[in-house]
Amino acid sequence: MIIRLLSLSPAVRLRLAGLVGLLLTITATYVGQGVLIAQSLARIFAGRPVASILWLLAGIVVLQVVRSLALALRESAALRASAGVKKELRRRLTAKLLALGPGWAQRGRTGATQSSLVDGIETVDAYVGRFLPQMVAALVGAVGVTAFLFVLDPVIGVVVLGCAALMPVLPLVSDKVLRGRNAAWFRGYKGLYAENLDALQGMATLKAFNASGRRGVELARLAERFCRDSIRLMAIVVLYLGGVAFVIGLGTAVALGVGAVRLAAGDLTVTGLLLILMLTAECFRPLRELEAxxxxxxxxxxxxxxxxxxxxAPLSPEGSRVRERSGPPEIAFDAVTFTYRERTEPALDRFSLRVAPGERVALVGRSGAGKTTVAALLLRFFDTTEDMTGGRITIDGLDIRELPLERLRSLIAVVSQDTYLFHGTVRHNLTLARPDATDEEIEAAIRAARAHFVHDLPQGLATVVGERGLKLSGGERQRIAIARALLKDAPILVLDEATSSVDAANESGIQQALDALTGGRTTLMIAHRLSTVRDADRVIVMAGGRIVEEGDHTGLLDRRGAYARLVAAQEGAA
Known part of the structure; x- marks a missing residue:
């Protein structure tokens, strides 16, 4: 992990080296101060005048000033070093999440992913800014002070070295206990974060079903469990820190005791004993700060x-083939089988479909028939198996896995029933696929989508639509999504019940716009309201991930099969 963090930003290595230098400077000031204090005390005990220690006291003052400056610089240097790593981590993590796409994101919870993206990266401050430089400085500082003690008295040096060797043993013992409790703490933290975010996003639903009180009790129970995990974790940390303090006190006491014995035996001077007293603590101080x-x-x-x-996380493999196209392309699904994670039944079961260039094909069927999966696989939000046992999807005869993802998705415009607008202006949401679109092109898309209402908004196209477009009605959001797809002008069009949120007064006009949009494009229409597929060139009826019927609207009604039953059921419900 350390190597990976340091490799993220080459500049951080230089900053960490400077930070280690500051920490060693701080250690040197403590050692120098200890030496000067020992010398001062030795002269006072020897009965020498106060004037003889004035320069020593001045040296102590200078060292304290230097140490204060180094401590102040250490904090800013630590923040700069960790900030560089956090910036690069965020950039790479955001890019990776966008590259992984919605297929990967659906495997986990939004809150858990967000806790990694935000809070997980924030922990870099303590790890990079404090632990890594302190690890190097503690090793160099402890070795240097211990070597100095060896020079003063080899016996004392061995004693201090033996006690210092106990310091690495403590984390090895505590780590076995901490590992499990820390993992439990982090799982609890991620779970609590996800549940609170879920409750916040679903506040309206909780209120509508009078379930906010029950959810509050559940959240309180999770918070209490997280509190218990935190206390259990801190209890081990406190015991560990107590053990560290005990080893430091033991080392200092043993060194002082042995020094006193050697002083009585005439093997050590008073000055030497005072130096040992002052420097023994300095030998353990870097190690204590390292453990902290x-x-x-x-x-x-x-x-x-x-x-x-x-x-x-592995990315879907990308191809590099780019084929020049002229006119609408052909789309083909050849024996495609696909099963979602943690499900046993396939969403598509040897599904085969060929859509001719410029053809408008409607996919209909009950919920769970596999219609939306067809669109998701075409966009490569998910992949079939690479060994072709799951079939293949081609555009103009070229397997979509051989195309770069950016190229593939540039060929497809999507209007989904679950319209997502970003917190930004109307213009920003319209130009998502074409940031360089001209005002004339934007206005043409608005007219075609019957989205004239945008000009009546408080700031027109500069109006901020709010998070998920909540400042707009469902029909307004849908019309902006249609205008966005019109503006993209892609040769393949996927309409996932594009008029589902549009009021009846505007549905006819928008349907006419969509009909004009599909002209000259290969179109897949995922339909739930069967009234929208009457003019499709071909209707595909799906059930259980397979095609059970196909034909045009009139022919399927005359056949009195699955499609006729779906139409009858909807008309009866109406």
């Missing part, structure tokens, strides 16, 4: 592991 830095950043380990799991 390690445990303050311990939560970073599972958090960063979650981040790297996303970064290491």
């Amino acid at each position: 830095a390690y445990h303050s950043s311990y939560n970073a380990i599972p958090s960063l592991n979650a981040v790297f799991e996303v970064l290491d």
